[in-house]
Amino acid sequence: MRVLVGGGTGFVGRALTQLLRSRGHEVTHVSRQGGKDRISWEELSRSGLPLCDAVVNLAGENVLNPFRRWNDAFCREVVSSRVETTKTLAKAIAGAEQPPRAWVLVTGVGYYRPSTTAEYTEDSPGGDFDFFSRLVSSWEAAALTPGSPARGVVVRSGVVLGRGGGAISQMLWPFRLGLGGPLGSGLQPFPWIHIRDLAGIICHALESEHLQGVLNGVAPSSPSTSNGTFAQELAAALGRPALLPVPAWAVRAVFGAERAVMLLEGQRVVPKHTLESGYHFIFPDLSGALKDIVA
Numbered sequence: 001m002r003v004l005v006g007g008g009t010g011f012v013g014r015a016l017t018q019l020l021r022s023r024g025h026e027v028t029h030v031s032r033q034g035g036k037d038r039i040s041w042e043e044l045s046r047s048g049l050p051l052c053d054a055v056v057n058l059a060g061e062n063v064l065n066p067f068r069r070w071n072d073a074f075c076r077e078v079v080s081s082r083v084e085t086t087k088t089l090a091k092a093i094a095g096a097e098q099p100p101r102a103w104v105l106v107t108g109v110g111y112y113r114p115s116t117t118a119e120y121t122e123d124s125p126g127g128d129f130d131f132f133s134r135l136v137s138s139w140e141a142a143a144l145t146p147g148s149p150a151r152g153v154v155v156r157s158g159v160v161l162g163r164g165g166g167a168i169s170q171m172l173w174p175f176r177l178g179l180g181g182p183l184g185s186g187l188q189p190f191p192w193i194h195i196r197d198l199a200g201i202i203c204h205a206l207e208s209e210h211l212q213g214v215l216n217g218v219a220p221s222s223p224s225t226s227n228g229t230f231a232q233e234l235a236a237a238l239g240r241p242a243l244l245p246v247p248a249w250a251v252r253a254v255f256g257a258e259r260a261v262m263l264l265e266g267q268r269v270v271p272k273h274t275l276e277s278g279y280h281f282i283f284p285d286l287s288g289a290l291k292d293i294v295a
């Protein structure tokens, strides 16, 4: 299969590319930077979709970039890097003479309203109550290609845990030094997935000829994981204590109140359709996932 991946040079994209190539698929990236096996967004807009069997979009400015202040300009970049790249790919798919068979978009569980009690499946309502939920709604709406034969799949991902990037790369040093701990109360749910499972679900979506609709990209045990449990398990995997909670005000001071919601609140998300679709998780439990990552 020839797969075109927007934002495929990033953390998730590298894992996906490795998996797809190991399964004999050809991968081309759509990127802001030139290079081998890459095309630019401008080229895609100008010349249309290159011949391919499937398209994936992973492009997006890193929301938790600690070097960027949470202001209007950064918010606009967070939105446009997702919505505009998705629109560009959707337009290219809709206009393709030989359309691809599958079109997979990765969004986030920020679609669902944070709660310590509610449990959400792919059928639960959401998408209309704060910045992140509205972002996911417009991102998913941008992917629509009415009339196109391409099968559409949206993977709503939780926090992606893996080596060499993502949230964990910023946490490892404080935890290694024994300075890690839960964020805020630590009671907020922590929806997570191992990077090999997120890449696995995307690959499963590409290869399963009849699969379409929304799949939650979280581990099966994720609904019972709180931020406090995560801190304890990460410390245990590193053989360190996790005694020092990071107060909510400090998280807000570093990230800004609106963005701090991502860390201080969370959703209990169940991968119901993902499991029903026949996907088998490599890392269903947190302790196994963390052992693999920090080993």
Ligand SMILES: NC(=O)c1ccc[n+]([C@@H]2O[C@H](COP(=O)([O-])OP(=O)(O)OC[C@H]3O[C@@H](n4cnc5c(N)ncnc54)[C@H](OP(=O)(O)O)[C@@H]3O)[C@@H](O)[C@H]2O)c1
Pocket: 007, 008, 009, 010, 011, 012, 013, 030, 031, 032, 033, 057, 058, 059, 060, 061, 062, 077, 081, 082, 085, 106, 107, 108, 109, 157, 158, 159, 160, 161, 166, 167
């Ligand atoms: N990592 C997570 O925990 C997590 C959780 C939920 C959802 N997601 C979503 O999954 C997708 C992939 O995540 P990731 O962690 O792999 O992301 P990432 O490594 O931060 O970035 C992915 C790629 O997006 C492109 N990109 C970055 N800023 C851009 C901009 N301003 N305009 C256009 N393209 C831009 C870059 O590709 P080029 O430099 O090649 O252009 C980058 O390599 C993202 O959309 C993210 O929102 C991630």
